Amino acid sequence: MKNTKMTKARLLGTSALVAAVLGVSFGVPMTSANAQASATDxxxxxxxxxxxxxxxxQLAAQFGLQLIVQGDLSGLQAQSISGELDVTQALSVLLAGSGHSFEFITDDSVRVFPITAQGTESSVTLPNVVVSATRSRRSISSMSPTVVVIGREQIEAQLAKTSDVTNVIRNSVPGFMFDDQSLIGSTETFRGRDVQVLVDGISRNTPLRNSSRILSLIDVAQIESIEVIPGSNAMNGDGATGATINIITKTGQVGENTFVVDxxxxxYTDDIGESFAPSLTLSGSGGVGAVDLAGSITASKTGNAYDGYGNQVPSDAMLGQGGxxxxxxxxxxxxxxxxxxxxHRLFFSTEVVRFRQDIDYFTDLTTDPVSVNYDKAYTGQPLEDESQYFTGGYEYDFGKVGKGDLKLFYNDSYKQAAxxxxxxxxxxxxxxLANNTSALxxxxxxxxxxxxxxLKLSTDTSLDSVYDGMTLTWGGDLTFDDVKYRSVSGRDIGAPMEQDGKAVFAQLSAPVTRFVDLSGGVRYEKFDLTVDDYLRPNYxxxxxxPIAAAQFTGGNTSYNAVTYNASAVVHWTEKLDxxxxxSEGFSxxxxxxxxRRAGISGAPLNFASLDVDASKVKTxxxxxxxxxxxxxxxxxxxxxxxxxxDTFDSATNKLSQQKERIIGAELTAEYDISEDTYIGALASYVEGxxxxxxxGDLEEWLPNNRIPSPFRFTGYVDSYVWDDLNMRFDGTYTAPRSKIDDAKIDSSLVFNLSxxxxxxxxxxxLGVENIFDASYENPAASALRGxxxxxxxxTIMMGFRREF
Structure with missing residues (x-):
């Protein structure tokens, strides 16, 4: 976990990305940054x-200053200011008690830094960062040290080399598998298990038919912070057997109006012209009166991609998943x-995604590694994603009853494979073809x-009258899923399904003396699933x-899950927890x-014979x-x-359910060499x-598509050069895996610069990924298909960001 006490933001760079607040937005005038004021004006x-x-x-905009922030300001509050002050006086008031200080680098550039970085204090306290992914809005200081909140400044610091949310998380948290460099999330395993992705607490997962494309299509411009909770967790429903990732989107602040051009x-250096990829984002936030607003629009276009061998990367290297x-x-x-x-606040948010990949050639799977088949032009329809997400709700404070929110949501996604x-x-x-079994x-x-x-209901009720600091969080969910799995020609290739879900939960947390925080909860969930009859088409x-068409007989079933969680955090000293x-989660x-496989490779043609059940994971x-x-x-x-x-064997094209066990370890470390330079590392081990x-015996290793690499290590050095030039050099090593006969996954080592x-x-x-142009096998992608x-x-990435 990274926070003010641990100066996590320094790990990922500087808030110079958010500097130079200028101009006018939302119609509210602000002082131009060109009218710079001296420190004594x-x-x-x-x-x-x-x-x-x-x-x-706001202060920087008024005085025409650029801010360079070291340290995580997430959750910190400033007192009000009113009067005739110079910028030095105003900064002193704002930063009082925050654990941060400031210095002028140039006349119009100010660096804000943690006091510990200057060695003037022995310790600082954790900021009151609240994590909402648990539904209990708990302070991060009362949770496991493995819980991470990635703030906006940390996100922007990574935008020099990547705009992919998946990479932002992977570079910040151990336990997340190496990027498969495609659209899909099938290899986005955490501790060898599934990841539940939430956006403002609303799930994006589609478990009845995993469409995978979730994190890769979330625009980083709309994100304020990212909460990552490793381990199984059922408080937001099914899917979080390995981790919960909650994307918190931006919310406008009245009187703090900004407009950003980014x-x-x-x-790729192998062919700059053919791989040229531009991207433009316009965003803004603020508010007037009782109304707050935030929004963004991002448009991008890409060309070819190339591997470390200098060869063009196939557009669809993983059988329909695209890139x-x-x-x-x-x-x-x-x-x-x-x-x-x-x-009391009413709110509404929406996100619309339109993605299209135009593929020129099929992929040749007979080469090692797979390659572009220039002799065979692509004949299919484009890969497409047309999705829209809507959330509305009501935030309330009813005094003794509690504070909370009621959210209603509607997610509609159309995901077309290649x-x-x-x-x-x-x-x-x-x-x-339906009328010609010998033709494709x-x-x-x-x-x-x-x-x-x-809809989702969550309420925090204070029980101070029972025990000082005790809080009961309670609520419930009602959900409905409708899934159609078809070909582009409109034929069902999987049974249509509908599922109703109902759940209630309660979570109790309390500090037991100032040294121990305790928390425990329970959730009951019931799903009613209806699987329709359908004609499994001929292949x-x-x-x-020819494999003749066959009638699949649907049916009905119910899943019931009662899940528990309990934790104790011991604060031995101010420095040691x-x-x-x-915890329990299920999928x-x-x-x-x-x-889809009904009647093929021995798969049953009757739903009642599938013998599948929810998978409950205990961590x-x-x-x-x-x-x-x-x-x-x-x-x-x-x-x-x-x-x-749940295990899928790509060699036999079969899915199965059986007993399993995974063990692992994770480590993060960071050391300040000086006030301007530090080094750090992330390491994770997992095997199952x-x-x-x-x-009854656990005699087989989990397949590579569950654990592509047992060990991953990332090391980095971050330094300020020439005062306000921030540079970061990092490298990631993934170890080989040879547990599966004739399916060894090779190691990889990649270095980056930003x-x-x-x-x-x-x-x-400026960002450079794979700066030595190393040729390597992507462990996650190779493991998925075998x-x-x-x-x-x-790749070289150059960008510019200006905030008005």
């Missing part, structure tokens, strides 16, 4: 009490709220069309043998994948955190078990076994 200042970072931005270009090359992407986000009265060419080993079952369906690529809607096997936790099986974890003046570290060991784990023959420099009233960025996929080669 006084101005009439009126800044209301509130978020410290927002107050600093653009970058990216290219980030040769695409057009548009993301529109908006949020509005109105404060009806103190403690057409995959025949391969005798990896793609030998292909959809045939040219519109046979798959489409997952899902609608998910419902061609090896392009010569230890947590002991037990509903990917029924769509089972029904045991011990974690500790030490935060000294110059050295900070967290460490954890864990074990997760379940009786009915399962009961393949269901005899830099930020305030210039022209904004911030210039053949070698090359990792991407050297």
């Amino acid at each position: 006084t101005q009439a200042i009126t800044i209301d009490a509130g978020n410290l970072r927002a107050s600093l931005d 653009g970058h270009v990216r290219s 980030f090359d040769n695409n057009e992407d548009l993301n529109v986000f908006g949020k509005a709220g109105v404060t009806v009265t103190e403690g 057409l995959s060419d025949f391969d005798a080993t990896h793609n030998n079952f292909q959809l045939a 369906d040219p519109l046979g690529q798959s489409v997952i069309d899902t609608v998910k809607y419902g 061609l096997y090896n392009r010569t043998t 230890t947590s002991f936790s037990y 509903v099986p990917d029924i769509g994948a089972y029904t 045991y974890e011990i974690a500790t955190r030490y935060s000294g003046q110059d050295f900070r570290t967290t460490g954890a060991v864990y074990m997760s078990t379940n009786e009915r784990g 076994r399962y009961d393949k023959d269901k005899d 830099a930020h420099y305030p210039v022209l009233g904004g911030t210039a960025r 053949y070698s996929v090359a990792g991407h080669g050297r």
